[in-house]
Amino acid sequence: MGALVSAPDDLPLPFPTSLCHRCAHKRDVKSARAWFLRCVELESKYAPQPVRACPLFALRPATENP
Ligand code: SF4
Numbered sequence: 001m002g003a004l005v006s007a008p009d010d011l012p013l014p015f016p017t018s019l020c021h022r023c024a025h026k027r028d029v030k031s032a033r034a035w036f037l038r039c040v041e042l043e044s045k046y047a048p049q050p051v052r053a054c055p056l057f058a059l060r061p062a063t064e065n066p
Contacts, residue, residue, distance in 0.1 A: 011035045018050035024060040 011030065013021075020026040020037045029036040038045050041056045 015050040019054055019057055020047065020051050022060055023054070024058040025056060026060070
């Protein structure tokens, strides 16, 4: 039985200036060594980063975690 691998807490925030970090459509996808920004609105799932403007942007409520 293989060991479970979880993402370390000290992964650096990817593309900190990306608009996706403030968007309700972003989902964080983390592996042991990487942190990806997935978009639930895009068919391609991953936007070229950093996103500076996006017609699908929806401001994430302030009460939600980043
Ligand atoms: S809708 Fe645009 S801004 Fe929002 S997560 Fe997707 S790509 Fe990023």
